[in-house]
Amino acid sequence: MAALAEQGNVRRETGNVTKRLQKELMTLMMEAVPGATAFPENDNVFSWIGTIRGTKDTVYDGLEYKLSIKFPADYPYNPPTIKFITPIFHPNVDTHGNICLDILKEKWSAAYSVKTILLSIQSLLGEPNCDSPLNTHAAQLWEDQAKYLTVLKEKYAMKTA
Amino acid sequence: MNPAGDDSATTTTTTTTEAADGDLQRALEASLRDVGTMSAQEQDRLTIDQLNDIVATIAQEQPMVGAKVGISEALAAEYAENPMKGFALGIDILNAKYSAMRRVRKDGNCFYRGFLYRYLEALVLAQQQQPTTIPELVRIREVVKGSKKKLLDVGYDESAMDMFWEMFAELLDQVPSLTPDALHLKLNDEQGVSNHVVWFCRALSATQIKLNADRFAPFIMGEDGLADVDKFCRTEVEPVNHECEQVQIIALTEMLQVPVTIEYLDASGHPSSIVFPEGAHPTVKLLYRPGHYDILYDTTD
Numbered sequence: 001m002a003a004l005a006e007q008g009n010v011r012r013e014t015g016n017v018t019k020r021l022q023k024e025l026m027t028l029m030m031e032a033v034p035g036a037t038a039f040p041e042n043d044n045v046f047s048w049i050g051t052i053r054g055t056k057d058t059v060y061d062g063l064e065y066k067l068s069i070k071f072p073a074d075y076p077y078n079p080p081t082i083k084f085i086t087p088i089f090h091p092n093v094d095t096h097g098n099i100c101l102d103i104l105k106e107k108w109s110a111a112y113s114v115k116t117i118l119l120s121i122q123s124l125l126g127e128p129n130c131d132s133p134l135n136t137h138a139a140q141l142w143e144d145q146a147k148y149l150t151v152l153k154e155k156y157a158m159k160t161a
Numbered sequence: 162m163n164p165a166g167d168d169s170a171t172t173t174t175t176t177t178t179e180a181a182d183g184d185l186q187r188a189l190e191a192s193l194r195d196v197g198t199m200s201a202q203e204q205d206r207l208t209i210d211q212l213n214d215i216v217a218t219i220a221q222e223q224p225m226v227g228a229k230v231g232i233s234e235a236l237a238a239e240y241a242e243n244p245m246k247g248f249a250l251g252i253d254i255l256n257a258k259y260s261a262m263r264r265v266r267k268d269g270n271c272f273y274r275g276f277l278y279r280y281l282e283a284l285v286l287a288q289q290q291q292p293t294t295i296p297e298l299v300r301i302r303e304v305v306k307g308s309k310k311k312l313l314d315v316g317y318d319e320s321a322m323d324m325f326w327e328m329f330a331e332l333l334d335q336v337p338s339l340t341p342d343a344l345h346l347k348l349n350d351e352q353g354v355s356n357h358v359v360w361f362c363r364a365l366s367a368t369q370i371k372l373n374a375d376r377f378a379p380f381i382m383g384e385d386g387l388a389d390v391d392k393f394c395r396t397e398v399e400p401v402n403h404e405c406e407q408v409q410i411i412a413l414t415e416m417l418q419v420p421v422t423i424e425y426l427d428a429s430g431h432p433s434s435i436v437f438p439e440g441a442h443p444t445v446k447l448l449y450r451p452g453h454y455d456i457l458y459d460t461t462d
Contacts, residue, residue: 016324016357023320076321077356077401109399110360111367113321 036118046071058126059149079108089155091128091139227264232256247430263456269402271454273362279445315371325361328354367394369412422446
């Protein structure tokens with residue numbers, strides 16, 4: 001009986017999370033966030049693929065990157081796990097696509113949504129935190145934007161080839 | 162703004178379960194110092210792993226809200242070895258004033274969790290005595306109903322907030338059919354609504370602060386002398402597991418119109434109590450020790 005009751009709770013919880021994710025998806029589609037999209041991968045509402053495009057006036061202008069977004073069963077109490085699928089040259093992203101962004105970790109708030117996360121990552125592109133880099137090469141190069149752009153374009157071309 | 166400020170924590174213990182909430186942050190800072198020679202990436206990963214470990218360990222070893230226990234039986238042993246005898250004196254005084262307490266999990270949510278648990282428990286107990294819906298339940302349902310517009314007015318995303326709002330409203334709807342034991346199970350269910358309704362209290366607190374930014378601004382001024390209300394809510398109120406200070410307490414009691422008494426136990430030997438708002442007669446009473454809140458029960462409860 002106890003096990004059954006527990007199962008019921010998990011199911012109900014999952015149902016709530018599913019409903020929340022469906023609402024988020026709806027919002028994203030209706031509002032058409034500039035330079036950011038996200039959609040469930042296959043039929044799994046807990047696993048999405050997102051894309052962000054670099055904004056104007058940044059070295060990432062026009063470059064597009066794919067991200068994987070995996071939601072935990074207790075989302076949004078806990079944050080989703082987000083990784084770049086498209087390799088990216090950036091001070092705060094490592095070679096495995098892991099992102100160092102406080103709102104995805106210790107500063108996570110359940111008020112955030114996929115939309116706010118994607119917009120935060122998008123602004124992180126143009127405003128990296130070079131004090132605690134995951135990619136030290138990129139962090140060192142950031143000061144020289146012209147050189148940075150050259151390396152960035154080289155790497156981007158290589159990775160999307 | 163002290164004495165209820167969590168930052169005033171004076172404990173130095175680093176064991177997880179006996180540690181106050183503030184120790185979570187201190188343990189992390191210590192771990193960062195120890196690994197000064199590692200790369201930033203390794204440090205970052207270690208910190209996150211460690212944070213997750215500490216939170217998971219606390220979750221395993223301590224229920225969200227514990228069983229009712231006697232004051233002196235719960236606290237005396239804890240302070241037996243403490244060289245500051247003021248604690249023992251304070252415990253005697255509390256023991257005469259209160260009949261029991263419940264320990265609340267030390268995960269940074271203790272104020273919100275303790276406050277909400279005790280309020281709902283009192284609501285369930287009062288409703289059990291009455292054949293019709295008690296006025297307080299009617300009132301709080303209205304407050305929660307009205308909170309939705311306020312949440313949206315201060316800029317929260319409807320799609321992000323609906324789930325919390327609905328879970329809270331649903332829990333209130335269940336009050337007439339709940340016993341205190343059933344409520345206890347519900348609020349201790351790791352997979353259930355508990356963490357979500359606790360987080361909703363953070364959103365309510367932040368909303369009240371934003372709606373009354375001018376009034377709260379003097380209390381949230383940063384070192385630069387500026388009061389950035391949005392930033393304060395983003396970094397000090399909303400983050401899951403972030404400790405609570407007096408500002409958040411005042412905001413939550415105002416938003417819900419549910420008063421609270423905080424008994425402050427320290428080494429002085431004279432526990433002091435503060436009532437929010439002043440002059441109210443709260444049912445919800447919490448015990449504050451530097452860095453942590455637990456639930457207290459009156460001798461008449």
